[in-house]
Amino acid sequence: xxxxxxxxxxxxxxxxxxxxxxxxxLHHVLLEVEVLEGSLQCPDSGRRFPISRGVPNMLLSEExx
Amino acid sequence: RQPGMAEGEAAGDAGxxxxxxxxxxxxxxxxxxxxxxxxxQTAAEEVQEKLGSASRISRDRGKIYFxxxxxxxxxxxxxxxxxxxxxxxxxxxxxxxxxxxEDALKDLEDLVKKLPWTDPLKxxxxxxxxxxxxxxxxxxxxxxxxxREKLNGGEERGADQNNxxxxxxxxxxxxxxxxxxxxxxxxxxxxxxxxxxxxxxDNEQSDVKVEVQATSESETKAGDSQTGEGEAKVLRFRVxxxxxxxxxxxxxxxxxRDFGGAVQEHFxxxxxxxxxxxxxxxxxxxxxxxVGIALTEESxxxxxxxxxxxxxxxxxxxxxxxxxxxxxxxxxxxxPMCGTGAIPIEGAAEWPYCYHIAGDNSPQAVKRAGNxxxxxxxxxxxxxxxxxxxxxxxxxxxxxxxxxxRTGSVDIVVTDMPFGKRIGSKKKNWDLYPACxxxxxxxxxxxxxxxxxxxxxxxxFAKALSRVGHIWRRAQTVWVNVGGLHAAxxxxxxxxxxxxxxxxxx
Numbered sequence: 001x002x003x004x005x006x007x008x009x010x011x012x013x014x015x016x017x018x019x020x021x022x023x024x025x026l027h028h029v030l031l032e033v034e035v036l037e038g039s040l041q042c043p044d045s046g047r048r049f050p051i052s053r054g055v056p057n058m059l060l061s062e063e064x065x
Numbered sequence: 066r067q068p069g070m071a072e073g074e075a076a077g078d079a080g081x082x083x084x085x086x087x088x089x090x091x092x093x094x095x096x097x098x099x100x101x102x103x104x105x106q107t108a109a110e111e112v113q114e115k116l117g118s119a120s121r122i123s124r125d126r127g128k129i130y131f132x133x134x135x136x137x138x139x140x141x142x143x144x145x146x147x148x149x150x151x152x153x154x155x156x157x158x159x160x161x162x163x164x165x166x167e168d169a170l171k172d173l174e175d176l177v178k179k180l181p182w183t184d185p186l187k188x189x190x191x192x193x194x195x196x197x198x199x200x201x202x203x204x205x206x207x208x209x210x211x212x213r214e215k216l217n218g219g220e221e222r223g224a225d226q227n228n229x230x231x232x233x234x235x236x237x238x239x240x241x242x243x244x245x246x247x248x249x250x251x252x253x254x255x256x257x258x259x260x261x262x263x264x265x266x267d268n269e270q271s272d273v274k275v276e277v278q279a280t281s282e283s284e285t286k287a288g289d290s291q292t293g294e295g296e297a298k299v300l301r302f303r304v305x306x307x308x309x310x311x312x313x314x315x316x317x318x319x320x321x322r323d324f325g326g327a328v329q330e331h332f333x334x335x336x337x338x339x340x341x342x343x344x345x346x347x348x349x350x351x352x353x354x355x356v357g358i359a360l361t362e363e364s365x366x367x368x369x370x371x372x373x374x375x376x377x378x379x380x381x382x383x384x385x386x387x388x389x390x391x392x393x394x395x396x397x398x399x400x401p402m403c404g405t406g407a408i409p410i411e412g413a414a415e416w417p418y419c420y421h422i423a424g425d426n427s428p429q430a431v432k433r434a435g436n437x438x439x440x441x442x443x444x445x446x447x448x449x450x451x452x453x454x455x456x457x458x459x460x461x462x463x464x465x466x467x468x469x470x471r472t473g474s475v476d477i478v479v480t481d482m483p484f485g486k487r488i489g490s491k492k493k494n495w496d497l498y499p500a501c502x503x504x505x506x507x508x509x510x511x512x513x514x515x516x517x518x519x520x521x522x523x524x525x526f527a528k529a530l531s532r533v534g535h536i537w538r539r540a541q542t543v544w545v546n547v548g549g550l551h552a553a554x555x556x557x558x559x560x561x562x563x564x565x566x567x568x569x570x571x
Contacts, residue, residue, distance in 0.1 A: 031455025049469075055431050057462045058469045 092135040094188040095156070097357050098147040102127040103545040103554070104385035108146040111388070116140055125309070125350035130156070135188050138195060138360075145384040145415055151346050151357035152188045155180050160354040166314040170323045173347075176356075177327035185358050189343065192360045301337035303344055304328060305359075310351040320347060378407040378481050378519075382545065386479055387412050389543070389556050390517045394418035396476040401425075401465045401505065406434030408479055410441060413458035419477075422470075424463040431462045466500045468508055472564055475508045482520040494522050498529035506536035507564040514559035519545070521552040530555075535562050 016022055039048040040056050049058050100108040108129050109120035118131040130153065133141060141150060162169045306321035324347050329336055334343065344359035386408065392398060396419045400408045403423035412421045425431050442456055463469055482501070483494065505516055516537065520526045530537060541556040 027455075031457060053432075053435065055435055055460055055462055059426060059462060059464050060467055 092184060092187055092191075093132060094135050094138075094185065095130055095132050095153040096141055096360075097128055097130050097151045097153050097355065098141075098144070099128055099149040100147050101379065101382045101385055101545055103543040104146060104382070105129050107385045107388050108144070111144055111146045115144065123350070123353065123355075125348065125353055125355075128348075135191055138188070138192055142195070142361075145411070146381055146388070148379070148381050150360040152185045152192070152360055154182060154185045154356040154358060156356075157352075157354040159352045160349075161352070162313060164314060166319070169314050170319060173320055173324050174327040177324065177331050180356060186343075189358045189360065193342075196362075300332070300334045300342040301340055302328060302332075302334045303336060303338050303341045304347060305344060306347040306349065308349040310349065312351070313349065317349070320349065377405045378547075380407060380411050382519075382547070383408040383411040384415060385543075386517045386519060386554055387416065389541070389554065390477045390479060390515045392416045392419050392477060396420075397422065397474065398477040398479060399424070399470065399475045399508065400480045401463070401468060401478065401501075402480045402483065403434055403460070404430050404481065406437050406460065408481065409434075409458055409460075410437055412479075413456050414441070417457060419457065421458045422461065422475075423458065424461045424465075424468070426462065426464050428462065431460060434460050465497075466504055468504055470508045472507050473510050473514075476510055476514055478505045478509055478514075478516040478518075480518055482518055482522070482526070494525045498522070498525050499532050502529050502533045502537060506533060506559065509559045511559055511563050512561045515540070516557040516559070517554060518557065519547070519552060519554045521547065521550050523553050526553075526555065530557075536560055536564065 013019065013022065034054055035051050036054050038051045040051065040058075041048050047064075049056050051057075098108065098112075103126075105122040105127070109122060109131075112118055112120050112129065112131050116131065116133050116137055118133050120129040120131040122129050163172060302325075304321045304325035306317040306324065308317035308320060325336060325345070328334065328345055344362075346355070346357040346359055348355040348357070387398075390398075392412070396416075398409070398412055398416070398419050399422045400406075400412075401424050403409055403425050406423050409421040409423035412419065423434055425434065438456070438458060438460060441458075461469070483497070509516065518526070530539065536559065537557040538560055539555060540558045543554040543556075545552050545554055
């Protein structure tokens, strides 16, 4: 989904705790990859939250609250 | 009890200090550390954990004392809960001041030649060689321009100078008034080291010896003595006196002046307010007198922050708050009103096995926090030649009342709640506090979760807390002082009651 070489499966596989290769890739994505520009998308509503200079803006508009 | 003071009493039963080092025995030091008031116990725990020494907490709030071998100085500098350090020359638990001002001051003067200066000065020297590399990096004088201005003003300023009753006052010699402790200067260009010593840790063993022997280094920086190691040094010094109590017949100014005079006589040092090598501390708290030599020039508490905001929290206070909630490896720690990020940054540095999430609604705060995080990352980069290690820390712009975090997913919430006086208003707090507590209660794990909240608006907080008693229980309160304002830190425990599930918007 990131378009990044170290692809992750869409869901954690069963027994993922023992899968070291998966854990390494997960660690890499969580801690070593920084999204500078882009967006986060809510899986339920599809609402996109922009990311600018590494910081996602998750403030809701007046109508949304 | 006789108010008089017999000859030799000072050095006798009332005096406490480390036993002078025997031939071949290791140099030890009694270290005094200033800590945020209210967090003395936390600091003592850190000292026990990292140095293995027990601490004494003095009645003079905000100070702890512990004994360590002098070789542990680098570790002492790495303590996260202390603001300033000094080596104790001698401590008097119950010093009897004579009632007459001249007599009391004369006694202080006479004290100088009886004090055991030798070992503390050795510790000071050792500490100096540890600091030398730090000062090399600084491009500017250690004193800020602001304090130099005050000094040029010369004569006494401030309301308390002639008031000897029930006052705290503080002065240095020669006659001038300046707040002690570090000047908090903003250094946006410089990546602030965690403390002066840490960066040189890898090669400090060999380098310390090299520094001591390389006498001909001619560095023209403040505080550097003019002559080489082998010759007699003419050191420059100043005396800083802090005095509190209502029974003293003299001011701190007078004590600093006279004590300083005697120090000058005794050592033949040169008095110098701004470019001093040795800062002698004379701390008087009622009948407790402590003579020390400063080991830190600037307060350590700004160490992680390079970009300040209007209400940036001291790192030492942030550390104390985090320690209070006893973070465990894999805990998720959230600061939902992070400001410049002082707390999460301290958290990520000191508890790297937890994941820290910072958030704020203000774009300026988020930007500053982001910059501070970048500074931290850059610092990690320069240490490792390989790729930079990730830092378990992230920043998001969000609304405290609508946090994009799943119910019950956070272990610890720790934050500096808005104070009415500095940010927002008291009226806003009335509505904000209950909403905050509810939302923080929602994201926090029932039963095991906890929150540590700093606030000055204690009344508003107490009221808000009473409305959320089904979610939060008050476990501990620490009374603190933040920028002169009396505040409180509340440790809350999340009850077992589950929060209402929110409609899934996220």
